[in-house]
Amino acid sequence: MKGNWESVIGLEIHVQLNSESKIFSNAPTKFGSDQNLQACEVDLGMPGTLPVLNEKTIEKAIKFGVAINAEIAEKVGFARKNYFYPDLPKGYQISQLDDPIVGKGSIEIQLGDQEVKTIGITRAHLEEDAGKSVHDLFENETAIDLNRAGTPLLEIVSEPDMSNSEEAVAYLKKIHSIVCALEISDGNMSQGSMRCDANVSIRKKGDKKLGIRTELKNINSFKFVEKAINFEIKRQISCLEKGEKIVQETRLYDSTNDTTRSMRSKEEANDYRYFPEPDIIPIQIKSDQIARIKKELPELPDEKKERYINELGLSEYDARNITYDLELANFFEKTLVNIDDPKLVANWVLGDFSAILNKFDLNANNSKVDAVKFAELLTYLKEGKISGQAAKKVLENIWENRDISISESIQNLNLEQLSDDNEIEQIIEKVINDNPDQKKQFLSGKDRLFGFFVGQVMKESKGKANPKLVNEILKKKLV
Amino acid sequence: MALETLTLQEQIDGLREKKFSSVELVENYISVIENNKDLNVFISTDFEKAVEKAKKSDKSNNSQRNIALDGIPMVHKDIFCTRGIKTSCGSKMLDNFYPPYSATVVEKLEQAGSICLGKANMDEFAMGSSNETSFYGSVKNPLNLKKTPGGSSGGSAAAVAANFSSFSTGTDTGGSIRQPASFCGLAGIKPTYGRVSRYGMIAFASSLDQGGILAKNIKDTAIALQIISGYDPKDATSIKAKVPNFSVDCESNEFEHVVGLVTNLINSLGDEDLSVNYTKAIEKLEKLKIKTKEIELPNLELSLPVYYVIAPAECSANLSRYDGIRFGYRAENVDNLEDLYFKSRGEGFGNETKKRILIGTYCLSSGFYDAYYKKAQKIRNLISSDFVNAFKDVTAIMLPTTSGEAFDLGSITDPVEMYKQDIFTIPANLGGLPATSVPFGEKNKMPLGIQFIGNILEESSLLNISNKFQSGEK
Secondary structure, eight states, X not given: OGGGEXXXXXXXXXXXXXXXBOSSSSSBOOTTOSTTTTOOTTTTTOTTOOOOOOHHHHHHHHHHHHHTTOOBOSEEOOEEEEOOOTTOTTSEEEEOSSSOSBOSEEEEEEETTTEEEEEEEEEEEEEEOOOEEEEEEETTEEEEEOSXXXXXXXXXXXXXXXXXXXXXXXXXXXXXXXXXXXTSOOOOGGGTSEEEEEEEEEEETTOOXXXXXXXXXXXXXXXXXXXXXXXXHHHHHHHHHTTOOOOOXXXXXXXXXXEEEEEEETTTSOOOOOEEOTTXXXXXXXXXXXXXXXXXXXXXXXXXXXXXXXXXXXXXXXXXXXXXXXXXXXXXXXXXXXXXXXXXHHHHIIIIIHHHHHHTTOOGGGOSSOHHHHHHHHHHHHTTSSOHHHHHHXXXXXXXXXXXXXXXXXXXXXXXXXXXXXXXXXXXXXXXXXXXXXXXXXXXXXXXXXXXXXXXXXXXXXXXXXXXXXXXXXXXHHO | OOGGGOOHHHHHHHHHTTSSOHHHHHHHHHHHXXXXXXXOXXXXXXHHHHXXXXXXXXXXXXXXXXXTTTTOEEEEETTBOBTTBOOOTXXXXXXXXXXXXXXXXXXXXXXXXXXXXEEEOOSGGGOOSSXXXXXXXXXXXXXXXXXXXXXXXXXXXXXXXXXXXXXXEEEOSSSTTHHHHHHTTOEEEEOOTTTBOOTTBOXXXXXXXXXXXXXXXXXXXXXXXXXXXXXXXXXXXXXXXXXXXXXXXXXXXXXXXXXXXXXXXXXXXXXXXXXXXXXXXXXXXXXXXXXXXXXXXXXXXXXXXXXXXXXXXXXXXXXXGOSSSSSSOOXXXXXXXXXXXXXXXXXXXXXXXXXHHHHHHHHHSTTTTIIIIIHHHHHHHHHHHHHHHHTTTOXXXXXXSOSSSOOBTTOOOOHHHHHGGGTTTHXXXXXXXXXXXXXXXXXXXXXXXXXXXXXXXXXXXHHHHHHHHHHSOO
């Protein structure tokens, strides 16, 4: 970084827990129903209504705590965080202040192939989500949708242990993979199941004291975390280099214009007037509940990654990237059932398969091609019946046409690999005869012209010639 | 027969013995109510529906009335949500509020067969001791129209005192059942915090609010309390404990009592009339051969300041939901969101409510929290442990209910003087303890009350001593 600056980043991640009903009411939490149909009188904050804790959210929070080796509180109490906003029905949010359910813990993030960094987690606490203000439905009016109000959130607060956007993204992806593996959240970022605020500050390299920070709100994708933090680091450094001071404030990331803008300064910040929530008596967490959860913990991403490296022989890079995404990892393992070639499957799962998922904005578990068919496709490739290029075309073809079998698709697209020695020999002979000058040059020592001949053969065979055979036969014929 | 003067027990018996019908009871009450509208007891009534329900009750129960309060008319404080029926909490803010749900207390009383005649007037959001903070104007004391019936359950007390019903529901955050019971010559009980569900009871101060009963005598409060008590999964602070048979226990001979006295404390207050009445009450206990014991409640005097930190703090958050967005009063002609908040809350709340919201907001503000709220909680714990210690030696504690008789409407203008009304009643709320007020003595031709405080969940013993005291020879 120029001018010897370094950035310090901490993240607050809000994870929507996947309980069926809300944290303090019986209303369902399902995403996408019509406005205000999933809000009961408790969610609406109607007079006389009272919150009753959904104990399943406690169980899910403990799972997370145990997974990051954190202390679990013996006593879990809630607090009221007071502020006025139209989509906050009670005028306060029920959250936790002094007795967060999850205390100090940590996770490791991998940077490159070798470097591992430990990121501290300060705490994680339970709270209720607010509703949504909808500004574009009616002209000059704001509509309120309270379907989301009362959805359980686990707010995970990190230490300021990250020093650039790459680490922040790696940390966020790791948390995402952990909550998905624990099955405590659907982790769907586009539906807001995971949202993130970033605290960013800049200091001179080597300084012990932290610089003045800004808080970036409302970041809801891995890409935006990277962009928002990068923008903010640049902005702060340019301020400091101009001799200006950083103002402690909350800034909103605007993804459309890739910029951050001031929302409110420290002076305008709310005094939340926290006090213990009198409607909910603090609950005691028993040590046998924690022990049971520990015992029932599913395989975590780190364990899965180690298994992929040690038992399946994957590279650290491939293992890490597959295990970031639980659904992708599940698809990977299901594919392996029918084709025993982990490296090949890993390459394809991370490569063309991920690319086509991204193109259609889908997750591995709603892939248009199931793992059995995918394994069949890779078997064709492995056995040399089709080329890699052809396999990619087949994948696209069967993606769009669910009912077509692989062999039909290969036939329809005329992609069957040419593996007949005689036919290949004939093509090669034709190519050599057509290019006598190049043959002369090659024989006089211009080795790199070998590639030219391969290319010509492939062209002549419309890409269908088996490259391995082409190489072998060419070597013989060119001598 | 003057049906309206009967006690709840007498009405239950009379209906079972077919001395009169539920329709006769209801229609009789309606005519008494129509003739006494100047008392300003009700915020809303639905007589048509009441008569209809009474008819149904009479029809379906020709053989025998086997649910507890079948066909019995009653009155709800307008703090309890009633499905489809206006529930104002004494405030302009909720003048247009028709809840789509009923309070658990309301549902339980409905299931027991009782018939609600109307919703009783009250201090706005239960903040007041004279019923003068109501948006609907003050209620008059039926015993003397110049005087207050007390508050905040003033309408509920006046309803029973004026023979509009044999019992009514009330709520008690710092004395709001016991003080009006005392001012109107009635019995009242605030049970243990958590004994009665708070679901659908509009919150003032959540850690102190508790629903209860006002009636002509302790036995009647026991009968009605029986109905509304019990664990409610909709209220996380309600207690999972078996509900004893209060009306049986109330008249049982099985209870042994040692009543704790604070004679020194009462005498130290320098109010001769108060000391005299307290002494007379002690003499009555002696006549009834009930054991007594002098006890110490060293932190009792701190109750009032502690209460006026905790209650406003909780109310400041509880009343934030009245913002003009989803329900309740909404100001018109506003410029923006902030203006909507300011005007809706500014116009919708009365002065006393605003004052308490301000006090509470101040006490919770950053920099003041430790000095006010946190300290108040610490002292509250001290007061609770004073009670725990006292109840090692005694089964009940006797205190005056109020320091004096009902005062003239409009006569107390100093807010601190008004707050002092609750000086003897607040401690039971801070400790979460059950407490009754029993009519005893009089001053200036107005009734006075004696208060008994029981141990946690010991309503049976408390009702028993209160009943002995009330029904013992004068």
